[in-house]
Amino acid sequence: MVFVSLCLASFLAALDVTIITTALPTITQAIGGEDKYVWIANSYVITSTAIQPLFGQLSNIFGRRYVTLAAVSLFLLGSGLSGGAVNVGMLIVGRCIQGAGSGAIMMLLDLIICDLVPLRERAKYIGIVMSSSGVSAALGPLIGGAIVQTISWRWIFYINLPIGGLVLVSVVCFLNTKHNRSPTWVHALGRIDFPGNFLFIASVVSLLLGLIMGGQIFPWSSWRIILPIVLGAVGIGAFIFYESTPLCKEPTIPLDLFGNRTSAIAYVLTFLSAMLLQWATYYLPIYFQGVQLSSPTRSGVQILPLNTCLIPLTIIAGIIVSATGKYLPVHVASFALMSLAFGLFTRLDADTSTVEWVFLQIVAAAGLGFTMNSPLTALQASLPDSYSASATATYAFLRSFAFVWGITIPAIIFNAQVDKHLDKITDAGLQELLSGGAALSYTTKHFLLSLSESARNQAVSVFTDALKISWYVSLAFALLGFVLCFGEKQIELRTTLDTEFGLDEGKKSTDGTKPADNNTSGGAV
Known part of the structure; x- marks a missing residue:
């Protein structure tokens, strides 16, 4: 049932990517954002890319279950905002939130499989979960075209809500995973690499902005393209340097990788x-x-x-x-x-x-x-x-x-x-x-x-x-x-x-009762 949950999440995230391809011109025209087409199309890509290392670290600190729930909730929030958008700005914000949720979901799918399956078997099981995204990739353009022609472009986003609700229920019911809990919320928050994540996300967003705008909004020779690309490259260099110093206690991307x-x-x-x-x-x-x-x-x-x-x-x-x-x-x-x-x-x-x-x-x-x-x-x-x-x-x-x-x-x-x-x-x-x-x-x-x-x-x-x-x-x-x-x-x-993040199967003790969780003292995270 955990794999069923993962397949549903994979289907949800991949469906959104492909369902919008045929509908995007119609959406852009309906909401009056023809001059903002690049941002409507790419805001999702920017956030889904930049946010993934942060969610990887959060899943180590707070556990896979809760971070997966947060990722799916973000995706659903973005879907609701995009479907209900009354102007271009609201649609772009919704797409940004959707992208953050989707990027985290796709990363967590691979990670949870790694927690559950020995290394030799992982490629096979990841392929099985990916098959559901392949189905949605094939159906997405057809569903998107049908929705735009017969109902309303808003249902391109609203259709995610019932599917996402089902994913949330399945994750709550079946994805019960262990993790090394921090003794307090303050301790847990202290483990987050705030400076590193800020440097990384800002640098990647700057670099992607330059790459996406180049040749579409401004020529490649424009300072408006060169500046964000240079700032992004310098920022990534600063991030790599910071991650290698003793100042970074728990690196987002350990250089040992x-x-x-x-x-x-x-x-x-x-x-x-x-x-x-x-x-x-x-x-x-x-x-x-x-x-x-x-x-x-x-x-x-x-x-x-x-x-x-x-x-x-x-x-x-x-x-x-x-x-x-x-x-x-x-x-x-x-x-x-x-x-x-x-x-x-x-x-x-x-x-x-x-x-x-x-x-x-x-x-x-x-x-x-x-x-x-x-x-x-x-x-x-x-x-x-x-x-x-x-x-x-x-x-x-x-x-x-x-x-x-x-x-x-x-x-x-x-x-x-x-x-x-x-x-x-x-x-x-x-x-x-x-x-x-x-x-x-x-x-x-x-x-x-x-x-x-x-x-x-x-x-x-x-x-x-x-x-x-x-x-x-x-x-x-x-x-x-x-x-x-x-x-x-x-x-x-x-x-x-050899992992601390496998399934918490709740094995019973010899007297038929569940063993006490040694890590669930008051305030534990």
Whole structure:
């Protein structure tokens, strides 16, 4: 029943991410926030990324059960505020709160499984829980479109409330976990790394603001982009320095997590795999719409080979790791397949056959699916179970952080390449439209069909060349991951648990009564 609860929570968090994709333009127009589209879309991403290490530390101090309840409650509060929003500001605040809850939920799912299941079995069980998010990812766009067309956009958010209520009930009833309680609330609060968390969250938010605004609201050369990126980078450097000093009694992200080559490489592989996943899922639809002239609906169908194969192949990878006790061959195979797929993506053009792009997506799904969760096994194998919370929270943060880079890096490359090849377009008006970092917004069937045949062919040729360079860069990242895999050590996976955070099963004593809890003195946390 605990796993049922985790599956429900996974379904809830993933549904919100995908259900809004088809509805966001309608929501933005209905509430009058066309000029705030970037913030409505990305406020959720910013908070869900920045908050994860804090929730990892809180789960160590206050226990998994209560922090999970807090995370789900935050998510429901944000859903209610977003659904009831009367202006753009209220909607953005609601999305920020939703994002904080969702980011914490997704991190806690992995962490609780780590508490309940020995290391050798974890990848398999994480894959099982992820299957529920795969179902919601597939259903989300369909449900979102149906709600917008038949009811009201507000139910995009309200639908979370009954599902979230069910998650809350299941967590209360079944997720009874142990933790090392602090003697008083003052002692518990004193364990929180307030300076470190403030530095980290402020720095990550600043960095993400620059990355998200760059090329969309202001040009990359603008001081409004450079300043937050620089401040964010300096802040992260200050955070790393502070975490290494004696002033930090209980670090949010202990630097020991990166103290051996296997855990350090596993974190890099996590980042690269997540970035390339976003690269493929975001830019393949751009290829279908901007080169093959597909409609948005058809491009959603055309990327189904990748989306539908991803979760089953992730589960298969988990089963392989559990059955063999080996994660290193899975990582090598994963980045070899990614390198093959992204290398062959450079062949995609207007004449590519359906068979070819379907096959390439399946190969990419195998590569990306094999490292969707298995790096967590590698890094935890090289670390003691006492680091489980901070290791998992850092892993979740890097994965979310990589998603932003998976959109930003190819966007910079694509727009730069379009600017470079504008001389291939003879129409001066079209040149002006596509220049200055605006090209991505014109990779649509509707816009391209509005052009003359010669102008359309020239634009498609430029888009094809720009995407080709983008795929070459993604190939470089995949090859980097392939080389790094050989730096990992294959460590024997533990088949027993050594943790203070397992289930509190309430075993009865020999006289049939429950034993007294030695940690439940008055005021304990």
